[in-house]
Amino acid sequence: MWDYSDKVKDHFLHPRNARVMPDANAVGDVGSIICGDALRLMLKINPVTNVIEDASFQTYGCGSAIASSSALTEMIKGKTVEEAQKITNQDIADYLDGLPAEKMHCSVMGREALDAAVANYHGKSYEQSHDDGEIVCHCFGVGINKIKKAVWENHLTTVEEVTNYTKAGGGCQSCHMRIEEIIDEVWVDLEKCGVPRPGYVPTPLEGIKIATTTVKAASSAPAALDSATAESPYRAAAEKVIKEVSAGLPQGSSIELSGIKGTEVAVSIKGAAGEGMMGEMTLTFLGKKLQEENSALTVRRA
């Protein structure tokens, strides 16, 4: 028997917001009955304020899938869409006082349902707004981008962990080698951002000098900063963090400060690091680093 926390048990036995919402204006469906769990998230978003005024769910799945869905609805109610989207799968697990490692995919499913609901609100399907990329795990239909995101956000290092978080590799296991490659690929980028890879000691190559200077993108001169930005008390902190994160990006990518309004830092990301899902990752990472520097700071794209 899984040793669930009291909070998981509570949310399973007394699920919050488990009902159909007939007047929902955002609905997200993820999972499938074939995979053994599925979640429908229903939201009522105020079109003027962007606040999630009500959230409800229906879930087919195990105890932790039901508890994760219940927790998610409680966490996002009253938040704006933008605030809600900052919630990570780890936040859902933390809210429940942790999930067994093998059940982390339940929290990932919750996070995906939110993305799907927001995409639906904007009139897109989840597939349109999310490029799965190359399908890696054919048994559970998991794309490379979901695996990369799980590795990136949760600093996963083994195939087993990737299976726990995404289900990828949990069937015929023929994709395990490919998942290992993907983990390595993501860690190359994570290490560039200054995250040390646990238990991983690179072979020292003495006597060989590897050029590590990054070629900056040939960009036009940065636009002049407005007076609010120039005089912002956060300017020094923001510039420092941007410089640090920028240095870790792949060749040809860079981040530029566009402006500071109150505590909100606007940036533009140039090059490959700013495109598609990598762009989201870069932005999330920058936001995290800014918060570490000063907890009041938030980031958005210019």
Added chain:
Amino acid sequence: MDSRNLGEGLGGIYLDNNATTRIAPEVVDAMMPYFTTYYGNASSQHGFGLPVDKALQKAREQVADLIGAEHPDEIIFTSCASESDNTALWTALWTQKNKDEIVTTKVEHPAIIDTCSFLSSHGVKVHYLDVTKEGDIKPEQFASMLNERTALASIMWANNETGNIYPVPALAEVAAEHGVLFHTDAVQAVGKIPVCVKDSPINMLSFSGHKIHAPKGIGVLYVRRGTRFIPYLHGGHQERGRRAGTENVPYIVGLGVACELAKQHLNELNTRVRALRDNLERGILASIPECMVMGDEGHRTPNTLNVAFKFVEGEAILLLLNEYGIAASSGSACSSESLEPSHVMQAMEIPFSAAHGTIRFSLSRYTTEAEIDKTLEVLPGIIARLRELSPYWNQNKPAIAKADHVFDPDSQEVRA
């Protein structure tokens, strides 16, 4: 009652006897002197050894009696049925160097299936019999798979998940006609249905103690006289040189008593317990819509009931049952550490909408009518409650509201 700390005397309704069973108090009583007084080694040439040696002999006779073995020396005590199964597979290959094929089924216990897949990665060719939607094998397919390269045919006597009984005596005849060694994993059959090895040409049979109210850690491999045999575990002369290691005396004594009790209660299992199981089945089908019995209803062990509740997931059902202290098991993916539904349900090609919601109730001679009544009282509410949560269920009938094809429970899509 604390639902996270259940056991005998702590409350709870135990309906998971195909997983393991309560150790009979008579068995515990019989074992105790061999922990305290008679601690000698059966091989010793002194007064400490003699009573122990006699106890082993008696237990061997009790076991032989239950399974209808002609000679007690055909009984080899092992540590578990998995060891017995491994031994049977290996000895068949080792003693017949000119043969390298094994015939078995897709619904065997992992002790056979996983060992076979290990063997197949080492050059052994394994043929798996298909099963029908009811979980039955096709005897004509069995005959067609046997040839002069077949070292062993291993077919389970009864299935642990569905309770299906396979025609083992008849299959053993077919194997004998083809000159093929025959082994059966009878873990779920011994003590539940009549088993008599001397009536049919079964060469080897495995079973374990903890499914028949003896403790865990003791198993049996029956090897018919005249069957060529090479041990799996070397290092001593015990069990007539067929299984090394000092005999686990208290457990062997316990197993002997458990076998004697099992024989006494065999009739009760096929009358009183079978009636309870049938009541449970009828009650569930009458009170809960959209559920179906898995397996072949005409050919099942008398204590086993496997029901698929559509549109709900098995682990969630188990968790809610456990809140009432009711213990059962599930073939769903989430209740195990694997992400796939059980290989038995997959072999039976049960639709995924049902396979994830299968629950196995397995009774024993300790199960009472009140326990079955209590289960029938709470189960409809549990299923209704989970279906209310399920996006696939709406107002007491399956719902598919604007679901895309992946989300659609009736999707015919199967995984690659």
